[in-house]
Amino acid sequence: MRSPFAYTPRPAPLQSASPGAAVVYLGALTVVAFVYSNPLVLAATGLALVLAGRLAGAQRAVRAALWMGLTLALLIVVVNALVVSRGETVLARLGEWPLFGQVNITAEAIAAGAVFGLRAAVVMVAFAIYSACVDPDRVLRALRPLAGRSALTATLVSRLVPVAAADAGRLRDAARLRGPGAAPVGRAPLARRLLAGSLDRAVDVAATLELRGYSLDAPPHRFAAGSRGLGRGRSFAQRSRYDRRFYAVGAVVLAAAIAGEALGADAFHAYPVVEVGAGSATLALSVLLLLSGLAPLRRKPRRATRPVPSAAEPSRA
Amino acid sequence: MPDLATSTKAAPALAIEGLTYAYPHAAQPALRDLSLGLAPGEFALLAGRSASGKSTLLRAACGLVPHFHGGEIEGRIEVAGLDAIASGPGELAAAVGYVAQDPETQVVSTTVAAEIELPLELRGDPPSSRARAVEEVALALAIPHLLDRAVDTLSGGELQRVALAAALVTRPRLILLDEPTSQLDPVAGDELIWLLRRLNEEWGVTVLLAEHRLERCLAAADRVIAMTSGAITFDGQPRDFLTWAQDADAALETPAARLFSLTGIEPLPVGVRDARRTLTATEANPRPPKKLSEEGVRLPSNTAVDVRGLWVELSRDDGWRDVLRGIDLKVESGERVALMGRNGAGKSTLLKAAAGLLDPVRGKIEAPNGIALLTQNPSDYLVRERVGDELPGDQGSAALRVVGLEDAVDADPRDLSGGERQRLALAIALAGRMEGDALTGLVALDEPTRGMDRARKDDLVELIGELAGRGAGVLVATHDVEFAAAFAERVVLLGDGVVIADGPATEILSGGWYFATEVARVLDLPGVITPEQGAEALSATGDD
Numbered sequence: 001m002r003s004p005f006a007y008t009p010r011p012a013p014l015q016s017a018s019p020g021a022a023v024v025y026l027g028a029l030t031v032v033a034f035v036y037s038n039p040l041v042l043a044a045t046g047l048a049l050v051l052a053g054r055l056a057g058a059q060r061a062v063r064a065a066l067w068m069g070l071t072l073a074l075l076i077v078v079v080n081a082l083v084v085s086r087g088e089t090v091l092a093r094l095g096e097w098p099l100f101g102q103v104n105i106t107a108e109a110i111a112a113g114a115v116f117g118l119r120a121a122v123v124m125v126a127f128a129i130y131s132a133c134v135d136p137d138r139v140l141r142a143l144r145p146l147a148g149r150s151a152l153t154a155t156l157v158s159r160l161v162p163v164a165a166a167d168a169g170r171l172r173d174a175a176r177l178r179g180p181g182a183a184p185v186g187r188a189p190l191a192r193r194l195l196a197g198s199l200d201r202a203v204d205v206a207a208t209l210e211l212r213g214y215s216l217d218a219p220p221h222r223f224a225a226g227s228r229g230l231g232r233g234r235s236f237a238q239r240s241r242y243d244r245r246f247y248a249v250g251a252v253v254l255a256a257a258i259a260g261e262a263l264g265a266d267a268f269h270a271y272p273v274v275e276v277g278a279g280s281a282t283l284a285l286s287v288l289l290l291l292s293g294l295a296p297l298r299r300k301p302r303r304a305t306r307p308v309p310s311a312a313e314p315s316r317a
Numbered sequence: 318m319p320d321l322a323t324s325t326k327a328a329p330a331l332a333i334e335g336l337t338y339a340y341p342h343a344a345q346p347a348l349r350d351l352s353l354g355l356a357p358g359e360f361a362l363l364a365g366r367s368a369s370g371k372s373t374l375l376r377a378a379c380g381l382v383p384h385f386h387g388g389e390i391e392g393r394i395e396v397a398g399l400d401a402i403a404s405g406p407g408e409l410a411a412a413v414g415y416v417a418q419d420p421e422t423q424v425v426s427t428t429v430a431a432e433i434e435l436p437l438e439l440r441g442d443p444p445s446s447r448a449r450a451v452e453e454v455a456l457a458l459a460i461p462h463l464l465d466r467a468v469d470t471l472s473g474g475e476l477q478r479v480a481l482a483a484a485l486v487t488r489p490r491l492i493l494l495d496e497p498t499s500q501l502d503p504v505a506g507d508e509l510i511w512l513l514r515r516l517n518e519e520w521g522v523t524v525l526l527a528e529h530r531l532e533r534c535l536a537a538a539d540r541v542i543a544m545t546s547g548a549i550t551f552d553g554q555p556r557d558f559l560t561w562a563q564d565a566d567a568a569l570e571t572p573a574a575r576l577f578s579l580t581g582i583e584p585l586p587v588g589v590r591d592a593r594r595t596l597t598a599t600e601a602n603p604r605p606p607k608k609l610s611e612e613g614v615r616l617p618s619n620t621a622v623d624v625r626g627l628w629v630e631l632s633r634d635d636g637w638r639d640v641l642r643g644i645d646l647k648v649e650s651g652e653r654v655a656l657m658g659r660n661g662a663g664k665s666t667l668l669k670a671a672a673g674l675l676d677p678v679r680g681k682i683e684a685p686n687g688i689a690l691l692t693q694n695p696s697d698y699l700v701r702e703r704v705g706d707e708l709p710g711d712q713g714s715a716a717l718r719v720v721g722l723e724d725a726v727d728a729d730p731r732d733l734s735g736g737e738r739q740r741l742a743l744a745i746a747l748a749g750r751m752e753g754d755a756l757t758g759l760v761a762l763d764e765p766t767r768g769m770d771r772a773r774k775d776d777l778v779e780l781i782g783e784l785a786g787r788g789a790g791v792l793v794a795t796h797d798v799e800f801a802a803a804f805a806e807r808v809v810l811l812g813d814g815v816v817i818a819d820g821p822a823t824e825i826l827s828g829g830w831y832f833a834t835e836v837a838r839v840l841d842l843p844g845v846i847t848p849e850q851g852a853e854a855l856s857a858t859g860d861d
Contacts, residue, residue: 181712181749204422
């Protein structure tokens with residue numbers, strides 16, 4: 001079974017876009033999630049990413065990231081509530097706990113934890129969409145002229161990780177299939193075996209790279225920017241017609257985030273009492289962020305305006 | 318980087334002189350004083366038992382030996398005029414393509430198109446010519462529909478074609494293939510061989526193909542090179558090879574050639590069409606064996622496994638899919654059953670579900686005495702450095718006795734041969750499932766003959782017979798029809814998750830095109846699948 005975060009080629013705008021455009025778009029939303037603490041803005045960013053993921057066909061990745069992110073968020077809320085006793089609205093006094101000392105559960109600590117958790121969930125969704133929609137080959141090839149050896153290492157690792165995961169699955173199956181009279185397999189022998197197998201695999205993959213000519217010196221014209229590539233949007237060098245849209249949306253999101261900071265759109269204080277700003281700047285930024293989630297929308301092709309002759313009609317020669 | 322254009326087109330595709338090579342720390346050389354020349358446009362088949370040096374020769378021809386593996390080398394290798402010892406594999410990539418046995422480790426990119434394009438990109442070809450080359454090679458190999466797929470969603474057969482496309486995209490003069498059909502079903506295997514023949518004829522690519530299942534590719538080859546212990550022991554026409562193999566190494570004979578040698582008919586045939594022509598010319602009129610109907614009748618015995626209405630769903634790229642759809646299958650103790658079907662038909666899934674590795678969505682599996690399953694990679698079972706540590710105690714000793722490894726208790730599993738490692742893995746799966754020396758449950762093997770030569774297959778047939786003789790029901794998933802004919806008394810054919818045929822091996826393996834033995838295709842007689850049965854039918858010529 002494939003990981004929901006594995007890259008899946010699809011003829012959707014986000015997958016067709018060049019890695020730079022996709023990174024600018026997703027990166028802008030991630031920056032907002034890191035910089036802002038206002039729950040409205042964070043929720044809008046999260047919804048925009050969920051929408052973008054859905055439009056890009058990465059629902060599985062988004063669902064998995066939401067599941068992991070919200071679980072993590074819940075954990076953060078619980079830990080923050082137990083560790084931080086600040087805040088005026090005490091919901092429960094739990095007395096002295098070993099290690100924790102006096103534990104007071106406050107609404108403010110819960111709210112602060114929820115904001116941290118929401119931020120973590122939003123960032124995880126952004127990375128999940130990146131992983132499922134941005135072709136790692138194109139990213140690595142774009143990096144190769146800048147750092148050849150690092151790109152080679154990354155190529156090996158990116159290939160070996162799924163292979164090692166498959167090997168680990170097979171080894172686990174084989175361990176379960178051992179007869180009751182065979183020596184049981186502990187984690188250490190299994191890990192040793194996986195490591196040894198991975199080294200063999202690495203040698204095979206390295207041999208393949210060698211045969212493909214990876215060790216050759218790169219000819220200078222190879223990575224010419226903007227050169228036309230394969231006809232179906234496959235070559236790393238090919239630009240997509242959606243690139244400008246993603247660059248523009250990313251730039252607008254970043255500019256709006258900067259302007260929002262200046263205009264107080266990030267108004268939020270957890271302590272001593274929770275204050276959530278919901279002024280016009282916050283609402284406007286939230287709406288803009290929500291709309292940015294439509295960037296991967298693919299417009300339906302326009303219908304032909306000229307009537308098409310039916311089969312029954314004789315065509316005019 | 319040497320320029321291929323400077324090497325003349327008239328130069329041999331491959332020229333080897335006095336090549337001797339030993340891997341690092343090896344006691345014996347893997348290649349011994351080997352000389353070989355391949356003219357442009359030749360289709361040569363490399364035959365030989367396991368460990369005879371075939372893979373090493375192919376690796377030397379593409380530059381991996383000695384550049385990647387190290388070791389000591391003497392002699393000269395030229396590929397399309399380039400010195401393969403002086404140049405590395407990367408420099409040779411324009412002149413030679415290499416496809417190894419395991420397609421999974423031959424892909425390095427995420428998508429098919431990127432994988433095929435990679436060698437051209439690394440060579441510095443401009444994007445427009447890369448686009449054209451990728452499109453053309455995809456069309457030639459009938460994989461344009463795969464170009465936008467992620468490589469980890471492809472089947473073994475599809476992946477093998479992608480690896481071949483990546484090797485061919487630079488339009489090399491020479492293509493080297495190391496058992497490319499070992500993981501393919503008969504349909505995909507035949508398609509691949511004829512695809513190579515077409516590329517050889519239309520593109521003029523020289524092909525050097527190492528293969529164990531010679532009956533599959535002998536008819537496509539112009540020339541056969543046989544190797545023994547690192548040296549060439551035969552080099553000539555396919556028909557002459559069969560005559561040579563008759564005396565020198567019977568394990569290299571094809572089933573049709575064996576049929577002809579048993580009946581004394583000459584010349585030995587290089588393929589089914591050739592055999593039929595000869596039989597027509599000799600006016601042979603074979604008759605089916607008389608006691609055919611009694612074959613496969615068994616006395617009632619205990620049930621080893623009973624599968625009823627089994628449905629299994631697996632997640633694929635495009636969502637959940639029913640891989641098994643209402644399977645009913647019963648295997649009795651002592652019964653030897655071959656489970657066959659094309660790649661993706663559900664054979665491995667059925668075995669895994671029976672062994673409890675997969676949960677069915679519906680249906681029942683009853684195995685009163687347990688199931689010992691040996692999966693496709695026996696090495697996965699071997700995690701310790703001493704055989705005795707894998708199988709301690711009396712139960713371990715009993716399991717080792719069953720597979721004939723009782724004397725290897727102190728050996729390191731890594732020092733065992735491929736066949737011995739497979740037996741050890743089987744012993745690990747069997748340990749504790751025996752009652753004294755008797756086996757009462759089901760023993761299931763998944764594709765156990767991958768990469769095996771005929772001699773090792775014969776050993777496995779013997780072992781399966783022994784397991785069944787001890788009371789085990791034996792269920793073997795296999796693509797190898799000749800192997801199935803040798804061990805099975807019953808064949809179950811799966812197609813797209815359902816049982817499409819279930820009957821005596823003699824009936825199932827003689828009634829089709831792809832899932833039929835070579836002898837069955839030659840004689841086209843119901844119930845005749847092995848050379849011995851064919852010889853009996855031919856000796857009955859004229860008897861009424």
